[in-house]
Amino acid sequence: MRPIRLGMVGGGEGAFIGGVHRMASRLDGRFSLVAGALSSDADRAARSALAIGISADRSYSNFHEMAAAEAARADGIEAVSIVTPNHLHGEIATAFLTAGIHVICDKPLTATLAQAEALAKVAEGADAKFFLTHNYTGYPMVRQARQMVEDGLLGRLRIIQAEYLQDWLSDTPDPDNKQAAWRTDPIQAGGGAIGDIGTHAYNLACFVTGELPTALCATLSTFVPGRQVDDDARVQMRYASGAQGHLWASQVATGNENALTLRLYGELAGLSWSQEAPNSLTYTPFGQPSQIITRGGAGAGMAAEAVTRIPAGHPEGYLDAFATLYREAADAIEGHPPSTLIGLDQGMAGVRFISTCQASSAAGGAWREL
Template sequence: MVGGGEGAFIGGVHRMAARLDGHWDLVAGNFQSDPDKSIAFGKSMGIDAARAYPDFRTMAASEAKRADRIDAVSIVTPNSTHHAIAREFLLAGIPVICDKPMTTTLRHAHDLADVARQTGLPFILTHNYSGYPMTRQARAMVEAGDLGAIRIVQVEYAQDWLARDIPGNKQADWRGDPSKAGPGGALGDIATHAFQLAEFVSGLTAETLAADLEAFVPGRKVDDNVNVMLRFGGGAKGMLWASQVASGSVNGLRLRVFGDNGGLEWTQETPETLLFTPLGEQQRIIRRGGAGASASAAYATRVPGGHPEGYLEGFAQIYSDAAELVRAHQEKREPNAFSKLVPGIADGVRGVAFIEAAITSSKANSAWTALSA
């Protein structure tokens, strides 16, 4: 692991998720930019002192030479560092699991895609909401034609934790610093999740967008509220709203997809159920592990229905899929088809293209702008 040291939020989540299904062990890391703190944190995690590294370059070079080298690296650092770290490990022959957004510029995103293609190594992007059983259920139903031709995709992601300035908060500080987070605030942090989920479930590709970005909190250097209209290939329309200043909202990710024969609705805060309403019929509730669940949802399910699964399990599915892709690569075989639903390098490029197009559009008074990837 690179990143995720003392005081980090997402690093701890990644470690728990990676271990949940028994596929991964944490054996090496460069956890903080301060070499001494990184080594000390690694020791506190029970890592062999020889594999608690002072920096990521030393780690990549050293691990590449070991007979018991790491099978993959998990990158959980601020956004601005993803490109250099991922590139270093790919060139060292080590598969990458990277937090989103993949990079802070489209040029760097394309560069990583080129390196991943040249090396042939697995590259996994941790858009964890696509690991939930019921988002995979929704995708399967769209693919099966249960909704008919898709007309409308509505997605929102509302939080309130940045509704006021919170100086001294480590997570808020780096997310509000363009030199670390990149040019997008809520846009890069949560709108990219919403965008990826909209395309993942609908099976559609957004071609153009019109965006209105705002920083409501005085002095904030990046956006904290995002409104985007989307035009998908094939004629479907979409709307995306993401906000970190929506007072009273905790983690309100909600997706609705409407076709000419019916509609679906899924909410992250009640992830065990998917609402399906055929046109002119009574609404149906599909439950994780229950009747009507698809094979792809079952693949991402751990315990019987009625025993709640949620955020950590969805995240763990990404790591389970990653393990299958890495093993298949090592064994020179095709991976399980369901594991290939995990987001990868192409999703990373799409996410950065979305960020850049949204910023360009907003600066041009919400002009319709093409996604260049």
């Protein structure tokens, strides 16, 4: 049991998701972070590296240089985490994949469909794996929901409702809020609410139901004056199975911190799960009382148990779920691929979803094939 040597691109001072990836990579002890291009500013990269225990000789400010140098070392990194703004994902992933280094990339895949398609081609021919951190799929009760759908407990699905509501962008953010700055920049982010959180909700719905919509009708709104991307997105979706779907993503829904929820209604039962109370789900077989199925509890099945670390009633949270993706990436890197990994296909689907929503909305909320 030797930890996998990990590098990181992005995630320097003031970043949010970089720290999350680092904690997630550490929780199960499967990775050891030994190199980084934490910033493209050399001083900032060095300071950031020092602060988190990366030795100076393995701190880079240029990811191309890092990929080359690390690939050349006998003790070079085996995998890299990409935690930069979205528009850089493709280029960075390309550099490492072509260097034979596995990539663990934050979502969405890229900022544009063109970037995604270019990356897909690179990945196809690469000798390294690509993992996309749609971290909400790591929650044990999300796995439970997925298993229940697979096992047919809900019957044929009728309604798929996904919501992802936040409020941190309800007003014009502080100009020195780095997170807000790039996430509301159309170039760096590729979209607003629809890209930053809408893709999470979209991916979650697909992950749990196993279904992808075939057409959609979207209304993207920008409520905060001066903002250049959408901050609220509404999408109605049709599925080939006859199911109806709806997705609502908002960053201006005041009173919602990170309210990602999924509600599914099938011929036999209904089910709901909420990210802010992630350790249980509600399951209602038609004609019976609702049941509260808890992580680690009597009703939890094998899929949930496989990713449960501690007993029922001891809450697992966001970092635990994120860490599960790292653990599964480690398993896959070591040759034991679980079936649940999120990769390029799901990433492509997500970027295609974003661009189709943008096209539909630009056409006044017209229906568009996916």
